[in-house]
Amino acid sequence: MNGEFVVERCAFDQALLCDVLAAGITVCDGLIRSVERRPDQGMTVAFEHASGRRQHIHAALLADCRGHTAPKTIPDRLASPALVSLACSFAGARAQPHSTIIESFEAGWAWGGVDPKGQAHVQVVVLPDFLAEHDRDIDVAHAACMRSLSRLPRRFGRALKPTGPVRARGIQPILRGLIAEADWLRIGDAAYTCDPLSGQGVFEAVSAAIAAVPVINTLVRRPLSTDLALRYFDERAESVFRSRVEVARQHYIAETHWQDEPFWSRMSASDSSQETVTPHSSRSYFSARPVVEGGYIVERPIVISAEYPRGVRFIDGVDLARVDELLRNGVPVVPEVISRYILMPHEKIAGALQWLRAHALIRES
Template identity: 30%
Template sequence: MAASRRRASMTDPILVLGGGPAGGAVALGLAKLGFTVAVVATPRPFRAMEGVSERVVEGLRNVGFRYALEALPAPTPRMASWNGTAATANTERLVDREQLDAGILQDLQAASIRVITGRVSKVEEHNHGFDVYLKGQSEPLTTSFLVEARGRSAPSASLPRKRGPETVSLLQYWQGAPIAPCSAAASFTEGWAWMAAGADGTRYLQLTFDVASKTLPEKSLLVAHCNQILLSLPQAQHFTQDAEPTGELHARTSTPILCEQAVGERWIRVGDAAMAVDPLSGNGIFQSLSSALQAPAVINTLINKPENAALAQQFYQQRVDHLFHRFARIGRDFYALEAQWPTQPFWQQRACWPDTAPLHQIADPSSIEVVMMPVVKGGFIELAEVVTTNDQPLGIWHLNGQPLAPIAKALAQRKSHESSEACFTRVLGMPAKAAAQWALWASQNGWVTE
């Protein structure tokens, strides 16, 4: 950004484009830090149901959502049929996204955050900040700091992006008599299916394909093609029996996308606008919250401690990159479990992308280092001593209030044949009980080999 451009301040309203989990979490976090915030919320263009895990529920609770949590139903069974084996995987909560988004907006309004309903048509950047135009309105909304949280639909803004295998998900509704809510995932030759039944009898049947697949017909024939696949899947029978397709079909990109520049001096991208993962991982809302939880401290630093702007940008981009590759590897390993069609392009590409690096590494005590890295401290991004290892490259700052750098430094001074417990007592003056607890933790996490 040019030096002549005016920086944002605490009194300038921060504008968040997007009222989903990521945008809502950032808005609530900024309000808690004392910022004035406004959120532009765009109604969903079509109905959607999404399966969420219990850690998503915990993430929403940690953000401070209340009404959004009331939109979550009880957990329901989820079946999985993969590599020729069928099993009850676990449970998930089948969330109506319209209800969840409405709850999020209620939470924002309860926090005195202005909610503006509309669809963004254009964003222009000027020396004073940004002008945001909404469809049907001639006067723009102005802001000196912009949060892009419109998910996958956010414009690329000509920013460098990394893309995974090009993927499309085709969602179709079927309607039948009410049945007990449940969901299922099943693999087939050309891709995989996610199926869910709502209590009102609506069935959400989604098929995911490779975009370059030669088996996909022209647009006018897609509905018939999807129906043919669904009716051939034994796992889909429970969802299609005594039900009829409505004829509505919605195509959504499911391509994993990483924005390689997710933050600037006066703007930041959060949630799927920063990194969007393959829906197979089942972590969409969770990963959105992961980046959104860190964004308020980054924004606070950019505005109120501009001398640390580069540090804040480094902190945020490293974590976005790390999350993206972590979730990508989760998807890769799950795709690799499906071995029935190893030569099919869909499975062949996804079983080896993004790389061959293991999802988890066995901790190596020799890799432990104490280094200075950016951390969230007091609502800002600041440098602190953290401990990095081969399996924790971004470092760990503290655990339950205990900084870990002194623990690592003490272990580096451990004498031959000295126990970790004795080392902590000798070097750090820890009481016996605390020394024993940290010795156990160090052993369980691979920091020592007794």
């Protein structure tokens, strides 16, 4: 739980590809040249093979998983401050089992990884202003950050020798303005990107793909529920994005040693545009919302509260709305009686009743 694992990225990608092929999926390797929507053919993707040969594929639905480089169609909905990541690989580190370390310093924070062969990788995250202070020379800027570190050099050793140039890329948590339509949806970083300090990475891409499965099922097989499926996908993306942004901000707040420095004060500041949307009422209430059921998106009553703005449907497998319906129809607030209507052990019914009472959703006579 909340752990981090070092893997060989090339081997990881190859393993994913093997799983895809084993599942019977056709893989076309090439560079995408264009994506168009055609009235009679659905979505059309034109791509170019390594040989230069061009090919077209037609599909009823397109899932765009091209990461943060996926072209955007309208302005972004939400965006946090931009940062810069400077990364460099080294040889000569102290040989040790695969491990990672994170360290804060005055101008930002650093992440390092090392392997048993003494190969190390150090990424530092700073404000764009930090580059300007070093004449935008990324090698000089990264070296300056390395001199500010203490824990990481002690772990990796001080005989690190760069094996290549420093690489720079921009970092900015962004929620795209449009992430889904009836024949097209964004998945993973194509929909939203998070601050790496929130520690999601591959998990976020996988969880987004899993959430997309019932949405795609609904769009393709139950077109009358298209609006409901799109609403579910969109609301989930915004909710998760806001949550990840807040997790990262809390990490910045937790580092009090540098709290008055420009980087830390800016990143820990509250952004009104990112504040979590809470229910209009502080009390808990039932509301019909889109949920996953049987591999599709359907609308069901769930409990909305300040604690759970995305809602709660089940407690230990007991459908809260079903319990509420029975109570409204005069069934006594007795677990053994309710379990005759809901085929669940009365101990679980008792747990659901206790939860409903705690949220003031049961009126005792």
